[in-house]
Amino acid sequence: MEHRMKLLILDRDGTLNRNRDDYVASPDEWEALPGALEAVALLNQGGWRVVLATNQSGIGRGMFDMASLNAIHAKMHRQLAAAGARVEAVFFCPHAPEDACDCRKPAPGLFVQIGQRFGMDLARVPAAGNAVRHVQAAAAAGCNTHLLLTGQSAALRGHSGLGAELASPVPTLPPGTQVHDDLSAFADWLLAQPTD
Structure with missing residues (x-):
């Protein structure tokens, strides 16, 4: 039987770590959400390779530089490793909104890059954020x-329209999007799905 790679794409800020009103601009400001690192560890144990796709417009706006972003991610990787977890790669958009790039979410460029890098059909790849x-x-x-x-x-x-699956209570949410309380709940759901 052919063994297919299981790839998962996660958002970073507000998914893995606490969101801030401004930017996570230094390692001191990167703080994991409760249970998030452990959720990644469970996913890894279940055979999932986890990749991040994150907008980091603070670089394009001059709020922090690449050295700071690298230091933030070094801290993130250390904390993941301490929890027995691993993120394979971080794909990020450094551009400000006015740069009109194709990688700043909601444009799909980062996801397309990930699909190409890992040789994956994105229809087989769940994404959560x-x-x-x-x-x-x-x-x-x-x-x-x-x-x-x-x-x-x-x-x-x-929210009254939020069930396990949304038709579209939030007008901009794609139909068929499933909703979970947090990364731990999503990991539990994903690991309970039958594998083909």
């Missing part, structure tokens, strides 16, 4: 989409 634009970008690239009610989407908890 707390930002609607992450879900929109994932849908535009052909991924299965999942919204996490953390970070930017925490305010949607208890």
Whole structure:
């Protein structure tokens, strides 16, 4: 039987770590969400390779530089490793909105790059994040989409139209997007799915 790689694309801010009103601009400001690192470890144990797709317009806006971003990710990787978890790669868009690039979410460029790098058909790749634009970008690239009610989407908890699957209570959410309380709940759901 052919063994297929299981690839998963996650958002970073508000999904793995606490969202800030401005930017996570230094390692001191990167703080993992409760249970998030452990959720990645469970996913890894279940055979999932995890990749991040993240907008980092603070670089394009001059709020922090590549050295700071590398230091933030070094801290993130250390904390993941301490929890027995691993993120394979971080794909990021450094551009400001006015740069009109094709990689800033909700454009699908980062997801397309990930699909090419890993040689994956994105229709087989789930994508989860707390930002609607992450879900929109994932849908535009052909991924299965999942919204996490953390970070930017925490305010949607208890929304009357939020069931396990949304038709479209949030007008901009792609149809068929499934909703989970947080990364741990998503990991539990994903690991419970039958494998083909």
